[in-house]
Amino acid sequence: MSVLLVEDDDSIALVITAALEAEGFEVVRCDSIAERDRLLSQQTFSALVTDVMLTDGDGIATIGTVRDLAPAMPIIILSAQNTLDTAVRASDTGAFEYFPKPFDIDELARTVRQAVGSGAAEAGPGDEQPVAGLPLVGRSAPMQAVYRMITRVLRNDLTVLVLGESGTGKELVAEAIHQLGQRKAGPFVAVNTAAIPGELIESELFGHEKGAFTGAVARHAGKFEQAQGGTLFLDEIGDMPMQAQTRLLRALQSGSIRRVGGREEISVDARIVAATNRDLEPMIAAGTFREDLYYRLNVVPITLPPLRERADDIAALARHFLALAAGEGLPRHSLTDDAAALLGRQHWRGNVRELRNFIYRLALLAREDVIDASALTPLLEPMRGDDPRGPAGLDTAVGDWLTDVNPAPGAIYDEALAAFERPLFVAVLRRTGGNQLRAAQELGINRNTLRKRLQELDIDPLQVARPA
Structure with a gap:
């Protein structure tokens, strides 16, 4: 079995070649798109491992040619451009797997073995282009794992449970799944399930008929109906009242709802993404969360890392928020490297949400166009007393x-x-x-x-x- 490796970095190519040869593969290596296509037209390969940025172009943009030359060959894509956009582009090609650099060489070798054993490539690329203005920012290793999980659920309607501390951006994950997935033409409906009183949960989620109860002066379509053809995001699911959990479970199991005061069963067609900052398993043991609902929701879990586990992303996030603030009418600023490094050393208890609020406050109060560490210190000082890492x-x-x-x-x-x-x-x-x-x-x-x-x-x- 032979593998075509397209990689223009000699040191990386050497390591990959050694790992794949140890797995029993014959490795043929080239460093350009032109040479790749020439080799594919002359011989058959069991798999293709390719970098994105090559000497003569974009390896992802030219995957269509690879499909023409070898339709059934599995493709593994490598990239140092570790953004959600790159992960989505790789997924759009129907690649068997995507690896951000740096990657685990043993995992890459195992993946090539699995790809060859699968006997066929994934589905071909779609006609749609990735959405601009993606909601997630960060290139750290923990975020790469999140991106890879997101790309795995874009072409199916499996229920997703997003886990993570408050302020980590769970709704942004839900929005990314919606915007980049096959339901992006439909509505995205978000509801905080913990904020709905138990006696109103049926009306809010499932709707009601006119006259169903005092104050029901007209028919009301609930969140499930509003999300038809799109995505329904159920936030704070761990704080949902037990009675409401039972009603939600029935809707998820049956795929239909009945409005309060109505007799008609209404089929619902919405992808479900739920989120919580709670550890649901102890709650199940304590009897405060339904075990059957947990398994219904936890089909594909995606865990968002807290900001302290992705400190490498803080500078990029800060600059991103400064740009957003300027777009919303606040003064335009830039950050020096020492200011960005100082932000990276700060403990952000409220995670990305706290960082965002701080940057907006900074954009309002900073007097200089270029913000250095000395300008940050007065604003950060009141927060340091809360830092348990001192x-x-x-x-x-x-x-x-x-x-x-x-x-x-x-x-x-x-x-x-x-x-x-x-x-x-x-x-x-x-x-x-x-x-x-x-x-x-x-x-x-x-x-x-x-x-x-x-x-x-x-x-x-x-x-x-x-x-x-």
Whole structure:
């Protein structure tokens, strides 16, 4: 089995070739579109691995020629242009997989093996072009994982559950799925399910007939009907009242709704994207969230990283928000590199939402067109007292503990672990809103290990996360 590798970087090509040869493939390498097409016209390859930016053009834009020469050959696309737009363009070609650089070479080798074993390429490219003005910004590795998951759901109507802390941009993911997917010509309807009182949930989601209840002076189409042919985004699903969960489950299972006061079953055709900042599994165990609804919603989970896990994106986000602010009538500014670096070191508890609000405030208050670090400092100073990462405070706490407890030599580590483990778990759970999966990821431990220790320490994640 032979693989055609199109890569103009010699060092990357060398590594890929070695990995694929170790998998038993014969690798033929070239560095241009012209040479690629010549080779494809002369021999048959089991798979194509290609970079995007090549010496003579765009590797994605010319995939149509590859399809003409080798219709059934699976294609794996590599790119250093790690944006959502690139991921979507790669998906539009019907590529078997897309890898942003830098990538895991072992994963690439396994993917080529899977692609060859699949025996056929994915569906061909569509006629539609990607939407301009994509809502998500960032090229960090965690965001690349999000982009790849988004591209996997664009050509189907599978239900998506978007998970992540408040302010991470869950609605933006839903909008991207809608704008870039096959339902983009239809409406995008967003509803905060937690904000609807239990007695009104049926009316808001499913509509009502005239005279169905006091105040129902006319027929009302609910959110499901409003989203016909498009996407229905159910936000804050983890805070939905139990009674409302039951009614929602029935609609999702049957694919139809009945207006309040009506007798007719109305078929609904809307893609469902739900979102929550809550860890639903403990809620299921506690009886506050329906397990059957969870499985109905959690078909394709997409987890958005908090901003602290994608600090490399902060500078790009800040400049993006400055441009948005200028477009909305605020003064136009630019950021120096030292100012961007200072923003990257700041702890943003409210994630992207907090950063956006700060940048808008900065755009309003800054006096200079070019904003440097000194202009940021007065605005950032009031926020620093809330930063739990400050090493000085941690050093002081540990030092005070050593002085007060005075543990025996040789026992300091074990005693310190016992003393600080509980408050550490509590602090991390508060920061993640009780989400044990995110807490385990932050701590760098297995989720089952975290659960076991929480039980042993008698820590209730939901109780800890609940504001006092």
